[in-house]
Amino acid sequence: MLIRIDPSSGVPLFDQLAGSIRASTITGAIALGERLPSARELAQSLDINVHTVLRAYQLLRDEGLIELRPGRGAIVTGRPSGGYEHLNTAVEAVIAEARKLEIAPSALAALIREAYQ
Amino acid sequence: MTDTAQQTRVTRTRAVALGAVVPTAIAVVTAAITLSWLPQLPDPIAVHWSGAGPDGFGPALPFVLAPLVITIVFSVFVALWSWRPTPSGRLTWNQKFLVVTSLWLATMLNVGFAASLAVQRGLSDAHEAPDVGLWLAIGAGAGLLLAVVGWFVLPPAETVDEAGSEPRRVDVQGQERISWSHSVRLSNAALAVIAFVVAIALVTAILVSLASRAASVVAILTLVFVALLAATTTWWRVSADRRGFIAAGIFGWPRKRIPLHGIRSVQVVEVDPSRDFGGWGWRWGGNGRTGIIARAGEAIEVTQANGRRFVVTVDDAATGAGVLAALLAQRTR
Numbered sequence: 208m209l210i211r212i213d214p215s216s217g218v219p220l221f222d223q224l225a226g227s228i229r230a231s232t233i234t235g236a237i238a239l240g241e242r243l244p245s246a247r248e249l250a251q252s253l254d255i256n257v258h259t260v261l262r263a264y265q266l267l268r269d270e271g272l273i274e275l276r277p278g279r280g281a282i283v284t285g286r287p288s289g290g291y292e293h294l295n296t297a298v299e300a301v302i303a304e305a306r307k308l309e310i311a312p313s314a315l316a317a318l319i320r321e322a323y324q
Numbered sequence: 325m326t327d328t329a330q331q332t333r334v335t336r337t338r339a340v341a342l343g344a345v346v347p348t349a350i351a352v353v354t355a356a357i358t359l360s361w362l363p364q365l366p367d368p369i370a371v372h373w374s375g376a377g378p379d380g381f382g383p384a385l386p387f388v389l390a391p392l393v394i395t396i397v398f399s400v401f402v403a404l405w406s407w408r409p410t411p412s413g414r415l416t417w418n419q420k421f422l423v424v425t426s427l428w429l430a431t432m433l434n435v436g437f438a439a440s441l442a443v444q445r446g447l448s449d450a451h452e453a454p455d456v457g458l459w460l461a462i463g464a465g466a467g468l469l470l471a472v473v474g475w476f477v478l479p480p481a482e483t484v485d486e487a488g489s490e491p492r493r494v495d496v497q498g499q500e501r502i503s504w505s506h507s508v509r510l511s512n513a514a515l516a517v518i519a520f521v522v523a524i525a526l527v528t529a530i531l532v533s534l535a536s537r538a539a540s541v542v543a544i545l546t547l548v549f550v551a552l553l554a555a556t557t558t559w560w561r562v563s564a565d566r567r568g569f570i571a572a573g574i575f576g577w578p579r580k581r582i583p584l585h586g587i588r589s590v591q592v593v594e595v596d597p598s599r600d601f602g603g604w605g606w607r608w609g610g611n612g613r614t615g616i617i618a619r620a621g622e623a624i625e626v627t628q629a630n631g632r633r634f635v636v637t638v639d640d641a642a643t644g645a646g647v648l649a650a651l652l653a654q655r656t657r
């Protein structure tokens with residue numbers, strides 16, 4: 208699972224973190240039943256506060272994506288509802304097209320961000 | 325027949341002869357001899373010695389059977405392990421080491437056990453049994469000699485070094501921070517082998533506990549230790565982030581971290597556990613290559629600043645390696 212956070216963006220860190228993990232469950236980069244890193248571990252990894260990670264985990268728990276078990280950490284128990292296959296295929300298609308046109312990843316992200324707002 | 329096919333055949337024949345046939349022959353002959361000694365032995369026999377003399381007593385039959393069973397089981401294991409030589413038909417360092425270990429183990433075990441019986445022939449009371457420490461040393465020495473001879477009879481060892489591939493660098497913008505992690509579970513084949521080893525340890529523990537109470541405590545503690553050690557290697561979390569490349573066991577230990585400044589390069593490789601590393605777990609692969617090997621397949625290989633290479637088998641290795649490559653590029657920018 209690849210997590211990206213950008214402290215210079217306006218979006219709160221816990222929101223970015225939860226979004227990153229949520230995206231990983233959509234693409235299947237994290238499988239059901241898989242254990243997430245402990246909050247302390249992830250906080251050290253990203254050099255952020257452990258409470259930020261816990262807040263992200265609590266958010267995902269409230270969404271029913273993960274289960275928090277004392278002592279055992281966070282386990283992926285669900286996927287966001289709805290069929291994401293179409294979205295995944297569409298994303299792949301967009302990326303393939305962008306590669307063909309040699310558009311930089313940042314430019315592609317900017318395009319999507321502007322169109323989606 | 326091609327040269328490679330012929331080399332493969334020669335390698336296989338020698339490996340099986342030295343690693344399985346010779347050890348089994350040693351064990352069978354020894355068992356036949358020690359079996360014929362049974363009527364001349366005291367009952368019970370001395371089975372354990374301390375500095376002052378024998379301090380553990382038990383039946384003689386386990387002493388006849390134990391080296392036979394252990395040698396045969398190990399021989400079968402070695403035959404299976406060395407059956408698949410390298411693409412050019414030779415053995416890897418690990419395979420070769422295992423074959424000569426089989427020779428050493430068979431000699432040491434059989435000489436040791438047989439000698440402990442031999443010195444007790446004709447005694448009416450096992451308390452008079454003389455010390456066998458010298459024989460144990462002789463057995464170990466003879467085994468070592470045989471192993472060295474075996475090493476030179478086997479074809480030269482070689483390292484299989486398949487070229488890895490450069491990962492596609494993960495894109496990072498501005499002040500963005502990236503962190504990648506993935507867990508990896510030990511493959512079922514590895515679990516089966518570990519269960520087998522623990523079973524052997526259990527049998528040995530039971531055999532030894534027949535000998536003396538003190539020994540049984542040591543044996544059981546050893547068994548618990550082996551089982552725990554095995555458990556620590558069944559699951560790993562592999563991470564790549566600002567701290568570098570990290571692999572940690574299920575309890576956060578054992579743990580290996582290579583900081584970013586200690587990494588020269590990173591690539592994605594394919595690993596064959598038995599051929600490249602001689603098994604699973606935290607392994608030494610020869611040629612400055614160590615690894616945490618949980619299963620066959622894709623792996624991240626990090627070349628350290630000192631030239632040593634560290635390999636970890638993990639799913640989605642391409643992304644993990646891509647993250648490391650991006651972080652390395654960021655450092656030099």
